[in-house]
Structure formats: structure tokens, C-alpha cells
Amino acid sequence: MSWFKTILLTLFLSFVWAATCVYGGVSGWFLKPIAETGNTEQFIANSQALIANNHANIAYVLIENGQVVFQDYSKSKVEITANTLFPVASLSKFITAYGVMILAEQQVRLDHAINEQLTGWQLPESEFDNQTVSLAHLLSHTAGLGDGLGFADIPLNETVPSVLASLNKPLSSTGVREIKVTKPVGDFKYSGGGYLMLELLVEEKTNQRFATWMADNVFKPVNMTDASYDVITELDNIAPAYDKSGQAAGHFQYASAAATGLLASSHDLIALVQALTSPETGQLSSQMISTMREPLAISLGAPIWGLGTMLYAPTASGDFVFGHDGANEPAINSTLRINPDNNDAIIVLSSGGEHIASKLGYEWTLWQTGYPDFLAFDVAVQSAFVPCLIGLGIILIGMLVVRFKKAK
DSSP states (O other): OOHHHHHHHHHHHHHHHHHHHHHHHHTTTTOOOSSOTTOHHHHHHHHHHHHHTOOSEEEEEEEETTEEEEEEEOOSSSOOOTTOBEEOTTHHHHHHHHHHHHHHTTTOOTTSBHHHHOSSOOOOOOSSOGGGOBHHHHHTTOSOBOOOOOBOOBOTTSOOOOHHHHHHSOEETTEEOOOOBOSOTTSOOOOHHHHHHHHHHHHHHHTSOHHHHHIIIIIGGGTOOSOBOSOGGGOOSBOOEEOTTSOEEOOOBOSOHHHHOOEEOHHHHHHHHHHHHSGGGSSSOHHHHHHHTSOOEEETTEEEEOSSOEEEEEOTTSOEEEEEEEEETTTEEEEEEEETTTTEEEEEEEESSSSHHHHHHHHHHHHHHSSOOGGGHHHHHHHTHHHHHHHHHHHHHHHHHHHHHHHO
């Protein structure tokens, strides 16, 4: 074998091994869950050790087969209970989607153009056809909207703009954005603006304020007794805000209640999980709940989003762990994740600390399925780095040994 052929073969084997390692990384081959499969006590102990390193208010709940098996309420800052309200940031979108799906069983069409279903505001003209943008596209962030919102923090002493005012001039943390189709419909791009449109849709179809309709038609029927989309200044029993270092910080308001304005307690989210895992107790049929998990958005070849729900990782049955995370400054973080195979779930609400809710959600997803969630793609790829280097080293040494043996 000539040196040229040796080099070509080495490069080919190296490429195959590197590709295998990347695939193995995102498939969880090199990741170890913090507990053995099925060992709930071990998972609780090791997850609490992670919590101990955070200076935060935390509400932490584990559910198995639809029933609560563990609750922990951190006292690192102030006393937190099951009824303490937390701002949940973008987890708000998941509950908004639940409400929209209720309307979809009654008076709106998921597959019809949103411009045909809204009267008070229309998507601005662009090079793309707005008539192809459906309600389902808005729910799944596949409408091609380029706003990238992220709504700006509004101090509590300022007035929150109306939905129409925000649609016409949405303010993000980096300036004014436009809610407009800027890429092909069907491509995934996260959009808070799409959920602002959904907020208007609910108000137009129900002739009620969004917060009022959600309270009467989503929260009350499933016993979410604390939850509210109302402005934060009108609510009591809210977990104090802290930054990542544990220092006191202020609360803020946001222009879109539907996208990021919900306050909820762990009691509320337990009730929601039970409604989703036992559909006879809620307003949505099991078929409609399953429809929410149908993959509509794809990233790097993997399904990541359904109708208003993140699809974190595949389950053994071929379904998906589903739910939603949320994060805002100063240090709000939340997660709600459900495994439909066994009706297990995790709920974490936090104020302060460094994304502890999403970290616990990631560990739970890996423990439940053996797969890392798509939000932790970087962690999954990094896990393949050392095995990849070792394999490449073996290939190089092996090919050199073979080459020199041939030369003798």
C-alpha cells in the first residue's frame, strides 16, 4: 500500500469515526444519567445535590404515573410553598397553546391562514405568501417570522402596551422589531411575535381579555387556582426575584402575556400535568393532546417542536418527552416535562441561580429516555470529544503500524 493510499484510507476512517462519534454524542452514548433507570430515590438525592449549589428560590416536583411522588421547596432565600407564584417566562407559551387547542376544538382552524382568522391586525406584506401562514405554523414557530422576540423588560411602574400596539411596534431587549414573514414558511425560527398574534386571536374569537378567558376556560376547569396572565402588580404571593449570584433583583412585566407573562405555582403545574396525562379530567381529548406532540419543526434532522410544545427527546414507544422551558433575566428559569409512555413528569420553578430548572429537566430527560434533550445539543456533542480523539489516535497509530510493516 502506497503512502498516498494509506493517507486516503486514514482520512476516510477518521471521517467515519468522527461522524459516528457525533451521532453517538447526540444519541447519548457517552452520557451517564445521574441515577440508574427506575431508581427514583437515587435521582432525587443526586438532583437535590445540584440544587444545593444554587442560591435560588426553587419549587421542585416529581410525578410518576400521574401522581406526585416528591416535592421540595427551597428555603435558601425565603419560604416557598406549593402555592407560591413564579414568573415562568416562555413556559407561558405551552399553556397558551393548550388554550388555543381548546379553541381549535370549537371555533378556530389549525390549518387555515391566520390572516383569514384575524380581523384587527394582518401580517405585513413581504416577498413570501402570508396566506400560507396557518395557526399551526404560529404554534410551532414555523411561520417564517423573523422577529426573534424576546420581549423587553417593562418596569412595574410603567404601563404595558396593548396587544395591537405591540404587534405594530414590538419592543425587544435590543430595540424595535417587526413581526413579518422573512423566510420560507415551514422553516423553524423561534418567534414570540407569533404568540402575540395568538393572544389577539383568543381575544377576538372570545370577545374577552386574554387573561380573563384563560382563567375561566383553562385554569379553573383543571384546578389551576393560583395561575394568572394578569400583570404582576395585581398579584400577591410571588417568589422574590434574584439574579444569578443570589442578589435581590426586581420583577418585570412583558408586552405579551401569551408569550412570556404567566405566573404559576407548582400546584398549578401539577394540576396541568394531571389534565394532560388523564384527559378525562381536562378540556382536551387524548387525541388532541397527542396532536400537540406531532413533529412540525425539525432541526439538524431531529424533531424539536410540535403544536406549542417542545419535543425534548424520543421515548421508548416512539413518542416524545414534551413540555416547555422558560428563561428570562434577572434569573427566571422554569421547566415542565412529561413522558407520555409512563405519565412521569418533572416540574421546576426557580428565581435566582444559573438555569437550574433546565439543568434538572435535562438530567431528568436523560434519566427517563437515555437521550439528551435538544436544548443541550452542545453538551451532547462535547461528550463525544474525548472518545473521538481516542479513536482518531488509534486509527492513526494503527495505520502507521500497518504502513511500516508493509515497508519491511
